[in-house]
Amino acid sequence: MDENIPVYEVTDANTRLIHLGSFGDLWRERLQSCDLTLAADAGPIQDNSYVAQDLGCTEETAAELRLICGVDALKCSENEEEDLENIPEDSSLLTLGIRKKIIDRRKETLIVERACRQETFLHELEFHAVGKRPEDAADMVDEGELVLTLNIVYPVIFRKHKEYKPYQTMLVLGSQKLTELKDAINCVSDMQIGGEFSNNPDLAPENICKDLFKSAFFYFEGVFYNDTRYPECRDISRTTIEWAESRNRGYGKFQSTKMEDYTFNDLRLKIGFPYLYCHQGDCEHIITITDIRLIHHEDCLDKTLYPLPIKRHWFWTRKCSVCSMYTARWVTVNDDLAPDDPCFFCDVCFRMLHYDTDGNKLGEFLAHPYVDPGIFN
Amino acid sequence: MGTPGLKADCETILGRFQETDSVRFEEFAAIWKDMKFSHIYFGGMRNLEMSKFAREALSVASHYFLPPYTFQIRVGALYLLYGLYNSQLCQPKQKIRVALKDWDDIEKFYQDLIGAQHLDAAYIMRQLRLSRAFHFTGMAEFLTFRSQRNQPRHVGREEFKDVRDRVQDLVTSETLEEMLNIHEHYQKTKCLISADKSQPDRSLSLVKEDYVPNLKQLLSEHVTWKLEKGKPRTKNDDEKEENEEEKEATSQESEKESSERAKTLARIKSKCYGAVTQAPKSRRHRQVLMASSESSSDCGGKNTQKSKRKRRVPRKTGTLKGAKLGKLTKKASQSKKNMPTIPEEDSTSSSSEDNFVPKRTRKN
Numbered sequence A: 001m002d003e004n005i006p007v008y009e010v011t012d013a014n015t016r017l018i019h020l021g022s023f024g025d026l027w028r029e030r031l032q033s034c035d036l037t038l039a040a041d042a043g044p045i046q047d048n049s050y051v052a053q054d055l056g057c058t059e060e061t062a063a064e065l066r067l068i069c070g071v072d073a074l075k076c077s078e079n080e081e082e083d084l085e086n087i088p089e090d091s092s093l094l095t096l097g098i099r100k101k102i103i104d105r106r107k108e109t110l111i112v113e114r115a116c117r118q119e120t121f122l123h124e125l126e127f128h129a130v131g132k133r134p135e136d137a138a139d140m141v142d143e144g145e146l147v148l149t150l151n152i153v154y155p156v157i158f159r160k161h162k163e164y165k166p167y168q169t170m171l172v173l174g175s176q177k178l179t180e181l182k183d184a185i186n187c188v189s190d191m192q193i194g195g196e197f198s199n200n201p202d203l204a205p206e207n208i209c210k211d212l213f214k215s216a217f218f219y220f221e222g223v224f225y226n227d228t229r230y231p232e233c234r235d236i237s238r239t240t241i242e243w244a245e246s247r248n249r250g251y252g253k254f255q256s257t258k259m260e261d262y263t264f265n266d267l268r269l270k271i272g273f274p275y276l277y278c279h280q281g282d283c284e285h286i287i288t289i290t291d292i293r294l295i296h297h298e299d300c301l302d303k304t305l306y307p308l309p310i311k312r313h314w315f316w317t318r319k320c321s322v323c324s325m326y327t328a329r330w331v332t333v334n335d336d337l338a339p340d341d342p343c344f345f346c347d348v349c350f351r352m353l354h355y356d357t358d359g360n361k362l363g364e365f366l367a368h369p370y371v372d373p374g375i376f377n
Numbered sequence B: 001m002g003t004p005g006l007k008a009d010c011e012t013i014l015g016r017f018q019e020t021d022s023v024r025f026e027e028f029a030a031i032w033k034d035m036k037f038s039h040i041y042f043g044g045m046r047n048l049e050m051s052k053f054a055r056e057a058l059s060v061a062s063h064y065f066l067p068p069y070t071f072q073i074r075v076g077a078l079y080l081l082y083g084l085y086n087s088q089l090c091q092p093k094q095k096i097r098v099a100l101k102d103w104d105d106i107e108k109f110y111q112d113l114i115g116a117q118h119l120d121a122a123y124i125m126r127q128l129r130l131s132r133a134f135h136f137t138g139m140a141e142f143l144t145f146r147s148q149r150n151q152p153r154h155v156g157r158e159e160f161k162d163v164r165d166r167v168q169d170l171v172t173s174e175t176l177e178e179m180l181n182i183h184e185h186y187q188k189t190k191c192l193i194s195a196d197k198s199q200p201d202r203s204l205s206l207v208k209e210d211y212v213p214n215l216k217q218l219l220s221e222h223v224t225w226k227l228e229k230g231k232p233r234t235k236n237d238d239e240k241e242e243n244e245e246e247k248e249a250t251s252q253e254s255e256k257e258s259s260e261r262a263k264t265l266a267r268i269k270s271k272c273y274g275a276v277t278q279a280p281k282s283r284r285h286r287q288v289l290m291a292s293s294e295s296s297s298d299c300g301g302k303n304t305q306k307s308k309r310k311r312r313v314p315r316k317t318g319t320l321k322g323a324k325l326g327k328l329t330k331k332a333s334q335s336k337k338n339m340p341t342i343p344e345e346d347s348t349s350s351s352s353e354d355n356f357v358p359k360r361t362r363k364n
């Protein structure tokens, strides 16, 4: 068997190493244009004459097959659309019996609203770009293109949820560069604004860490892929490589190369295996390719929308402790005027409470700009 | 976590299909309708729940579509996928995931369907493919390194499986031929070094002369024995079929040279789908269709009815009401110049009392 046909290396965990581009080739050479086409309509291939040709039968037989094997042959009741919401009493299906019990139990509790809201959010995010076609034909995804599903874990450690780490999920095209993914990864630490600005809140800088510290790398299979697009980028993998090489630490030879020179199709990876993305010096994200597959005509077909986020962890937005309405923009400590320490304020309430009309600081406190993780929601 | 009951329901419908000893779609459709299987999507699931469930249902069914399940179960699974795919209420429809390593099996299966003139099954396979019901993937499942570990592996019903036959795996017609060649070569070599060039010396007679024919004989006995053993429950019309088979079998013995294995395959198939293969090849599909069109006459009328399955999207705005300030762990001694330590809030648990270890505390 071809080495680029994925099989498990560790059962149910990860595959053996495959070259992603070759994997795509293997699929494409096995399939026909009717499988790969991204046209909205499959075309005349549904006609009886084509059926007859494919199955080696007469057109009359094909017509008969169409009748016998049609989807309607499996219709279970006349008015299916009316009964959708209810579970039929007479059903012999175990699944339905169990679902009925769950629904009945759910009705008794009040958590439904919240679950519903989160679910709607998740669903809308997952499907927001499904079926989108580009306005400009040049932005159309190519037929047979690879789509990768990536889970990118947030760098937050939960004491309570050792088993569960929040992550975001993105779809990336095989022909996209690693740098395109890098630019699409949202992380709160890219948004941080360092410093204390209680004496002059207007000076809180607009430029966030993402602009200040552009260095970052991906680590896949013994290779560091560094972002070297900007002059201020530094090879932050150097330290690790030198550390590994400085004594014989048994890590073998690491290599480092340029992130912007590689597309995903160029890589040799294991599906399901945890890799690394590191930026801001020490903000580390585990990255896993959970799936690779060929693009489908009902996917988002607008190239420009990739990398496409389809799942994000729902962060509760921290509200201003004065108005309880707007998302917090400031956090104060050692604040005589605040009920809590630290305490969160929206921009309006923060200024109203802490400064007079001339902008003079009232009382003692330290103020830091605050970036809420909920801004990604 | 799998949806409880789903796998059992799939195995029930496949089990009932297995009992029919048939691969006809109309048989399957009758069971599907009797079980009201498309109701499996009922119960007002919300969008996300619905798409997850549809994905899972297709994933459960597709296991039975591949080896090691028997040809008949695989046909049943094909029909089940067809039913589950088309009756799902998601928009767009969730897709059937096919792994690259399984595709050759599926292609071969499709060729077998056409070769054996199971046109209904072949038509449905073609139909699924043309409606682009598949996602062509690396692996059939999503691989998330941590969370999937504790999920149970797929374990299907034993009686759906093709009994692995190690004897047949080991001794194929190719290996037999190979052995025959080696044996001939061996004999010739012995002749060459013998006094009488036409016959090897008696002292060189170390193996049985008729080694290969014997092995072949044993093998065909084994195949017959296996067929007897694995015979489906006898039905009234089975007897007639058996007579025909015996005739077939005797005629087979006369043609010694042709491939044993191909015949065995043909016989195994004719066993399960006797009704079809009994007819001369030219009339096979007619027979299938005539039988089907009788009982499906009532289906014709339904064609005009278009099923509209659009789920209303419960529109809820994402505004958060009454989200309280997170309870913050007050630090008794907070040094003056440190950035505040901000615990992050988690959303997944219903309790807001989560304690976190904040990862980063920056210094000014």
Ligand SMILES: [Zn+2]
Binding pocket: A155, A187, A188, A189, A190, A279, A280, A283, A284, A285
């Ligand atoms: Zn980060």
Ligand SMILES: [Zn+2]
Binding pocket: A320, A321, A322, A323, A324, A325, A326, A345, A346, A347, A348, A349, A350
């Ligand atoms: Zn406010």
